[in-house]
Every structure is written in C-alpha cells, then in structure tokens.
Amino acid sequence: MKQLYDYQLKTNESFREAHKKSIENPQAFWGEIASTFKWQQPWEEVLRYDWSVPKTAWFLGGKLNITENCLDCHVVTHPDKDALIWEPNDPNDATVRYTYKDLLSAVCQFANGLKNQGIKKGDRVCIYMPMVPELTIAVLACARIGAIHSVVFAGFSSTALAARINDASCALLITSDGAFRGNKTVPLKDIADQALAQCESVKKCFVFQRTFQEINWNPRKDIWWHDFIEGLADTCTPAIMDAEDPLFILYTSGSTGKPKGMVHSCGGYMVYTAYTFMNVFQYQPEDIYWCTADIGWITGHSYMIYGPLACGATSLHFEGVPSYPKWNRFWEICEKHKVTQFYTAPTAIRALAKHPTKLIEDYDLSSLKVLGSVGEPINEEAWHWYDTHIGYNETPIVDTWWQTETGGILISSLAGVTPQKPTYATLPMPGIQAALVDNEGKVIIENEAEGILTINYPWPSIARTIYGDHERYKEVYFSAFEGRYFPGDGALRDVDGNYRITGRVDDVVIVSGHNLGTAPIENAINAHPAVVESAVVGYPHDIKGNALMAYVILYESIEDNATLISEVREEISKQIGPIAKPDRVMVVSGLPKTRSGKIMRRILRKLAANEIDQLGDISTLLNPEIVDEIIAGLAKE
Numbered sequence: 349m350k351q352l353y354d355y356q357l358k359t360n361e362s363f364r365e366a367h368k369k370s371i372e373n374p375q376a377f378w379g380e381i382a383s384t385f386k387w388q389q390p391w392e393e394v395l396r397y398d399w400s401v402p403k404t405a406w407f408l409g410g411k412l413n414i415t416e417n418c419l420d421c422h423v424v425t426h427p428d429k430d431a432l433i434w435e436p437n438d439p440n441d442a443t444v445r446y447t448y449k450d451l452l453s454a455v456c457q458f459a460n461g462l463k464n465q466g467i468k469k470g471d472r473v474c475i476y477m478p479m480v481p482e483l484t485i486a487v488l489a490c491a492r493i494g495a496i497h498s499v500v501f502a503g504f505s506s507t508a509l510a511a512r513i514n515d516a517s518c519a520l521l522i523t524s525d526g527a528f529r530g531n532k533t534v535p536l537k538d539i540a541d542q543a544l545a546q547c548e549s550v551k552k553c554f555v556f557q558r559t560f561q562e563i564n565w566n567p568r569k570d571i572w573w574h575d576f577i578e579g580l581a582d583t584c585t586p587a588i589m590d591a592e593d594p595l596f597i598l599y600t601s602g603s604t605g606k607p608k609g610m611v612h613s614c615g616g617y618m619v620y621t622a623y624t625f626m627n628v629f630q631y632q633p634e635d636i637y638w639c640t641a642d643i644g645w646i647t648g649h650s651y652m653i654y655g656p657l658a659c660g661a662t663s664l665h666f667e668g669v670p671s672y673p674k675w676n677r678f679w680e681i682c683e684k685h686k687v688t689q690f691y692t693a694p695t696a697i698r699a700l701a702k703h704p705t706k707l708i709e710d711y712d713l714s715s716l717k718v719l720g721s722v723g724e725p726i727n728e729e730a731w732h733w734y735d736t737h738i739g740y741n742e743t744p745i746v747d748t749w750w751q752t753e754t755g756g757i758l759i760s761s762l763a764g765v766t767p768q769k770p771t772y773a774t775l776p777m778p779g780i781q782a783a784l785v786d787n788e789g790k791v792i793i794e795n796e797a798e799g800i801l802t803i804n805y806p807w808p809s810i811a812r813t814i815y816g817d818h819e820r821y822k823e824v825y826f827s828a829f830e831g832r833y834f835p836g837d838g839a840l841r842d843v844d845g846n847y848r849i850t851g852r853v854d855d856v857v858i859v860s861g862h863n864l865g866t867a868p869i870e871n872a873i874n875a876h877p878a879v880v881e882s883a884v885v886g887y888p889h890d891i892k893g894n895a896l897m898a899y900v901i902l903y904e905s906i907e908d909n910a911t912l913i914s915e916v917r918e919e920i921s922k923q924i925g926p927i928a929k930p931d932r933v934m935v936v937s938g939l940p941k942t943r944s945g946k947i948m949r950r951i952l953r954k955l956a957a958n959e960i961d962q963l964g965d966i967s968t969l970l971n972p973e974i975v976d977e978i979i980a981g982l983a984k985e
C-alpha cells in the first residue's frame with residue numbers, strides 16, 4: 349500500500365502531472381491520497397457537491413479520528429520523535445519538547461478530563477489561551493472526543509470573546525491566568541471573566557496556570573487545569589467521527605456585521621492540510637519546521653497543528669514576539685533549533701527589515717531550506733529583503749495564498765520544486781481550479797490579465813458553512829459569481845499563468861496580517877454618544893501593510909477632539925481588540941456621498957493614502973466641499 353510521502357511531488361514535471369490528473373479526475377486523485385490515512389471505515393463516495401445550494405461533502409460515509417492520524421499512527425512508527433518543540437517567551441526559560449508519545453498521552457489525559465466534565469461529541473468548546481503547548485493539547489483533546497473547538501485569538505477583547513462564545517453556544521471555556529507577550533503580561537482570566545458575565549451557555553472554565561498572577565476565582569465555575577487532570581488515565585479511545593462531522597469553528601471577519609464562524613470538517617481538512625504541508629514545504633523526516641503564527645488563526649490550526657502532525661513532522665511553537673528581548677529573537681531560535689522551514693507573515697518581515705542586519709549576521713542560519721510567507725500580499729521590497737538577508741539568495745521562498753475559509757493553501761509554489769517569482773504566489777495547487785473573472789463574472793481567458801479571483805471546483809478542505817448561518821455562507825461566497833467560490837481577492841496573472849494576489853476587493857482590511865472588517869469598527873465608533881456617523885478605511889503602511897483611518901462626524905463640534913479620539917479608540921479596543929484601533933482619527937463635518945447617499949469609500953481611501961491627485965471626478969458628489977475640508981484637515985495632521 350502506498351504511503352502519504354509517496355505523493356510528495358519532487359519535480360516540476362511530477363507537479364504538472366499531478367495537477368493535470370487532479371483536474372481530469374479529481375475523485376480518483378483525492379481518493380488515492382486519502383487512502384494513505386487511517387480510516388475506521390472507508391468512504392463510499394469521494395465527492396458530492398452542488399454549489400447552487402451550496403453543499404460540498406468529501407469522503408462520504410468514511411469514519412475516522414484526525415488525532416489517530418496526527419498522533420497514534422506516528423507513535424507506532426516513531427514514538428520518540430519530537431512532535432512539538434516549544435520555545436517560551438523568555439529566552440532564559442527552558443525549551444519544552446513533546447515526543448509523539450508524550451503528546452498522545454497528554455492529549456488523552458486532557459480528553460478524559462473533558463469527558464469527566466460531561467463534554468461530549470458535538471459540544472462546542474471555546475479556547476482562549478496563550479501560545480503554550482497546553483493550547484495544542486486542548487485543541488487535540490477536543491478532536492479526540494469529537495467536541496468542536498473554537499479557538500479565539502488571545503488578543504481579542506472580552507466583548508469579542510463573548511460574541512464568539514455566544515454565537516456557538518460553547519459549553520466550556522479553556523483559558524489561562526495570564527499570557528506573556530514580550531515584556532507585557534496580558535490578564536487573560538480577567539478578560540475571560542468579563543466575557544463570561546455575558547455568556548450563559550458556559551458551565552465551566554478551565555484555567556491553565558501560566559503567569560501565576562492573581563486572579564478572581566469563581567468556585568462554582570473555575571477549575572485549575574492541573575487539578576482536573578490529576579490522576580486521569582493517559583489513554584482515551586478516539587471518538588469515531590464521520591468525515592463530514594465538524595472538527596472546528598474558527599471566526600474570521602466579514603465586510604459586514606458579526607464575525608463568521610467558519611466550520612471545517614474532519615476528513616477533507618485532514619487530507620488537504622497534510623498533502624499541502626508535505627508538498628509546499630517539502631518536509632523531510634529530520635526537518636524542524638517553524639511557523640511563527642498564532643494558533644488563534646487558521647495558519648496555526650492548519651500548518652502548526654494538523655498539517656504537520658498528520659505528516660509526522662516536528663513543529664516548533666513560539667510563545668513570544670520577534671522583538672523580545674531584542675529584534676534578533678527569531679534568528680536565535682532558528683540557530684538554536686536548526687530550523688529547516690521558516691514560515692512567517694510579510695508584516696513580520698517588514699518589521700524585521702527595519703532593524704540592522706547585524707542582528708541576523710550574528711547567527712548561523714545555514715539550516716534553513718525553505719522560507720514561507722502568508723497572510724497578505726508580500727511587497728517587492730520585503731520579498732527581496734527576505735531573499736537576500738535570510739535566504740542568502742538561494743533558499744526557495746513559498747508565497748502561500750489561502751484563507752480561513754479555504755482551510756489550506758490554494759496557490760503557492762512548491763519549495764525548490766516549481767518556479768518561484770517575486771511577489772507572485774504562482775500556481776494553483778493540485779486539485780485547485782482557479783479562474784479570473786471580470787466585474788460581470790465573465791471568465792478572462794487570456795493568461796496575462798487582471799481580475800477577480802475565483803475557484804471553480806471543490807477541494808477537500810473548503811469550509812462547509814458559517815456556523816448557524818448557511819444563508820450568509822451562500823451569500824458571501826457563492827452568490828457573486830454563479831457556480832464559483834468567491835474568495836474576495838483581486839489578482840494579476842502573468843503569461844505563464846502565475847498569480848499575484850493584489851488584495852481584498854471588499855471592505856476587509858488586512859492590518860499586520862489580521863483581517864478586520866471595517867463595518868464592525870464603525871459600529872464600535874458609532875456607539876460613542878457624541879458620534880453621528882463614521883467611515884473606516886485602510887491605507888498603505890510600510891510595516892503593517894495597511895493601517896486604518898477613521899473619519900468621524902459628531903453631533904456638535906467640541907473644543908477637545910483629543911479626548912474624544914482617545915475615547916473612540918478605547919471603545920474599539922473594548923469591542924474588538926487593540927489590533928483594530930485606527931492609526932488616525934479625523935473629525936469631519938460630513939462624509940463624501942453619492943447623490944443616493946452612499947459613502948464614497950474609494951475617495952476616503954485615496955485621501956487617507958494622500959493620493960489627492962488621483963481622486964477622479966468629484967463634481968457629481970452630493971457634497972464635494974467635504975473633500976476640500978478633509979484635504980485641509982490632512983494638511984494639519
């Protein structure tokens with residue numbers, strides 16, 4: 349029988365062949381790859397889909413548990429290999445390692461604890477934790493017993509956390525006393541307490557002790573992690589899951605309204621994340637793979653936990669930030685652990701590039717074989733800096749385009765195997781049928797073109813729905829262009845068919861790699877009693893990629909705008925999180941509107957970007973004089 353690694357593509361020709369086969373016969377293609385995993389019961393049908401509903405199902409009738417494939421299978425073949433290497437925030441603290449055997453035991457023990465608390469298959473469990481190994485253990489323990497995990501990034505506020513807990517009616521919250529982030533300590537339990545005051549569904553709160561800071565204790569609800577796992581068995585029979593049962597919910601911002609709880613299922617997600625991990629990063633058995641993301645985002649789920657572990661890899665997790673104690677921390681970790689694959693975000697690359705290269709030159713980075721980028725378009729300058737200073741102009745760079753909704757990488761080169769091109773994600777992965785369309789939805793045939801990116805055929809790890817709101821799922825992803833998945837991104841294509849993603853075509857702004865919908869930020873601003881209306885737009889920023897500017901109209905003009913502006917920023921921080929605070933807030937007497945009353949965001953974006961000469965014709969606006977007022981305001985900023 350073939351093994352997963354028999355499907356590792358090692359030449360450009362084999363990539364082309366695989367892609368061709370995946371299009372000619374997707375079912376045979378994915379069926380073969382899926383057969384290399386452990387299934388409790390084989391599937392009856394590889395794929396059934398109808399995107400007019402929309403409905404997508406893979407490996408129908410198949411039964412499995414993803415943790416068996418991520419842990420038990422490797423305990424049989426390489427029990428003592430490191431599954432997880434954990435680097436703490438403080439470089440003076442010890443590295444922690446979990447072999448596959450250790451990780452399985454820890455996951456099973458925690459899973460037994462969850463069961464003892466009455467958590468069962470299908471229950472939703474919210475995880476709001478720092479980047480400690482226990483976060484990964486909690487995630488996998490949920491998967492072990494079939495509970496649906498919903499990880500919320502620990503930078504979100506109590507209001508944002510409560511909204512996510514309530515949306516999925518979570519039965520349990522797992523958190524920690526606090527979190528270390530660089531020289532800061534974040535009071536996670538306090539934030540969690542504030543959230544739980546608004547969440548009736550949560551019966552218990554498990555608290556992992558990380559910072560040993562003082563916290564409030566609610567004896568009816570709170571349980572220490574170390575207390576409740578004490579004495580529990582470290583084996584736990586995996587729940588038998590249907591391939592299409594939900595594995596997790598992960599929230600992502602939409603251009604309007606509340607966050608979207610993307611639901612991923614067990615079978616297809618496992619197959620696709622493992623296949624793409626192994627191929628994009630060209631993982632080899634001795635490699636030490638490091639992705640610098642947070643597990644609170646999809647990159648953490650797919651390419652720090654599930655993909656690498658399903659491939660039997662060693663995945664390094666880092667608790668801290670690139671700047672602590674100094675801006676050399678990433679390189680120190682690379683040298684210390686002889687990291688072979690390093691996967692980070694353009695925003696981190698740009699921030700690192702601002703610091704003297706001396707901070708890199710002190711370290712031996714010769715172990716690095718692959719560099720990766722994810723989360724936003726990588727600009728030319730950042731690409732070349734990465735290539736020159738970290739890759740010494742010889743390490744392949746993979747620019748991986750994908751989304752929370754896609755579950756795994758859809759467009760990327762395969763490191764050292766397929767051609768790379770600066771700032772281009774390059775070619776769709778095997779199984780991915782991409783097309784560019786124009787605004788009317790007409791497919792653009794010519795290779796060299798610019799348009800809106802769409803995907804025309806299902807792949808195994810596509811999110812199956814938005815939790816509790818299938819109508820919205822249909823509306824957002826399948827209504828713009830009939831029969832096609834619409835990711836919300838624009839793209840350029842070159843003569844060779846390589847794609848370069850140009851950015852969002854909706855009202856989502858990616859700030860430092862975090863997706864932020866402008867509507868929820870406007871809602872937060874409008875909650876201030878002095879505010880009539882507001883508009884938030886993104887504009888280019890040389891480190892964050894994009895920054896936010898808010899234009900605010902007040903009921904009455906006031907003397908002290910500074911206090912108001914800081915209150916508005918605080919409100920945003922409270923409702924969403926500090927990441928959503930706009931860099932600039934301008935008080936204006938009106939917003940440029942069309943005669944039908946629509947805010948002209950395009951003009952506000954140009955103004956924020958200081959592209960005053962590119963405003964176009966503004967004479968048809970309802971209130972063109974506002975533009976002059978804003979220009980005068982910009983001059984005073």
Ligand code: WTA
Nearest residue numbers: 722723724725747748749750751752837849
């Ligand atoms: C953007 C992150 C250009 C894109 C995995 C997408 C990218 C959104 C790239 C999804 C890339 C992600 N080049 N843009 N390599 N990767 N994006 O859900 O706009 O946090 O739609 O998933 O990030 O962000 P999300």
